[in-house]
Amino acid sequence: MDIPAVVRNKARVAGADDWLAGLPELVDELAGEWSFTPGASFADSTEAYVIAVTLADGTPAVLKLLVPRDGDAARREITVLHLAGGEGCARLLRADETRGAMLLERLGRSLFELRRPVDERHEILCTVAARLWRPATGAGLPTGAEKGQWLAAQIIRQWHAFDRPCAERTIEHALDCAERRIFAHDDERAVLVHGDVHQWNTLRAGEGWKLVDPDGLLADAEYDLGIIMREDPEELLVGDPGARARRLAALTGRDVSAIWEWGVVERVSTGLLCIEVDLQPWGDLMLRAADRIAAEYPAG
Numbered sequence: 029m030d031i032p033a034v035v036r037n038k039a040r041v042a043g044a045d046d047w048l049a050g051l052p053e054l055v056d057e058l059a060g061e062w063s064f065t066p067g068a069s070f071a072d073s074t075e076a077y078v079i080a081v082t083l084a085d086g087t088p089a090v091l092k093l094l095v096p097r098d099g100d101a102a103r104r105e106i107t108v109l110h111l112a113g114g115e116g117c118a119r120l121l122r123a124d125e126t127r128g129a130m131l132l133e134r135l136g137r138s139l140f141e142l143r144r145p146v147d148e149r150h151e152i153l154c155t156v157a158a159r160l161w162r163p164a165t166g167a168g169l170p171t172g173a174e175k176g177q178w179l180a181a182q183i184i185r186q187w188h189a190f191d192r193p194c195a196e197r198t199i200e201h202a203l204d205c206a207e208r209r210i211f212a213h214d215d216e217r218a219v220l221v222h223g224d225v226h227q228w229n230t231l232r233a234g235e236g237w238k239l240v241d242p243d244g245l246l247a248d249a250e251y252d253l254g255i256i257m258r259e260d261p262e263e264l265l266v267g268d269p270g271a272r273a274r275r276l277a278a279l280t281g282r283d284v285s286a287i288w289e290w291g292v293v294e295r296v297s298t299g300l301l302c303i304e305v306d307l308q309p310w311g312d313l314m315l316r317a318a319d320r321i322a323a324e325y326p327a328g
Contacts, residue, residue: 029055034074035095037305042097051077054093054127062122062131064089072138072228074307075241080134089121090135094128102128104244107167108160111220116159117239118231135240136232146260149227150272154279156237157225157252164220164246172247173213175223179297180206186300193303194296194315201322202296205289209251212286218246225252226259250282254290258298261310261317269321292321 029051039048055066059081067080070090077093094102102125109120109130122131139149170178180203187199222229223243230237245251253276264272273291277284295318302311 029077030069030071031077032069032071032073034305034307035077038075038097039095041304042095044096047096051093054129055079055091058091058124058127058129058131064091064131066091072140074228074305076128081131088134090118090132092130092132094130096128101243102130104169105242106130107169108220108222108242108244111162111164111167112160112242114238116156117222117242118233132240135238138232139227139230139237142232146263147275149260150256150276151279152237153225153227153230153256154253154276156230156239157222157256158249158280160222160239160242161219161249161252165215167220167246169220169244169246171213171215172218172221172245172251173210175245175247175251176206176210176213176293179293180210183293183297183300186297186304190300190303193311194299195319195322197326198296198315198318198322201326202293202318205292209286209289209293213247215246217248219249221245221247221249221252223247223251223255225255248283248286249280250286251290253277253280253282253287254292254294257287257291258295258314261295261299261313264317265313265320268325269317270325292318295321 036048059066063084064081067082070078076095079091081089081091083089106123106125109117118135119133120130139152183199183202222239223245224241225239229239229241231240256276257272273284273288276287295314299311299314299318
């Protein structure tokens, strides 16, 4: 089976070698249960094994099999997709939480593939993310405060595990920002957020766009904008990185400081994760941008 290298690496980091070995059998089982014909895999997947499928009535769809790991990633993603109902996210056709399996509507090319200019990309990302933001009290999703605590712990673990690949002040800056976002969390203000809004996760849907691969949180909407802040790290190595936060705030009416702080946390955390799973050059670029920002713009 043509399994992307990043997916293999994440599975091995998660101790899911048995899952990798059993993928052919799992696909065959689901093909029989859900009445589809398997097709080619998607080479750019990073969190799951994803293949094109054709349903019995000829409808094109996608089968997604999440890499097993600690936590409840499958439940969260399925919950978000149910809550969205096809608005802002890909429509969920079938799901099996136990096996981390989802059958989804097939969308078009990604925003990354279409190579739109960075300002246009940011407008699209802000628009599609905002379609998902809605109250979701009682959905059983983790809060922004819990995610901030998890990210802080991951940053410390990964920084030590991979021989301190960025400056110590960069880690301190990220942990300070995480602490402020944790403290600022407000259940009454929190909304459903996607949790990983970037150009690879934004796909054509007719004349518009939809998101795939939601992490699912109840957090301030600025969390999603912080993801946009962490992306395109090479753009942040020159000029004023604060200009991006101000633009995202102007596009959405959201708080610029919260956008900046989530961006700092996510940039460092994701840069370290990219090193762990050998997703380069993105890991090195994110940490270089994080080093520059911690040194020159520590207060945002």
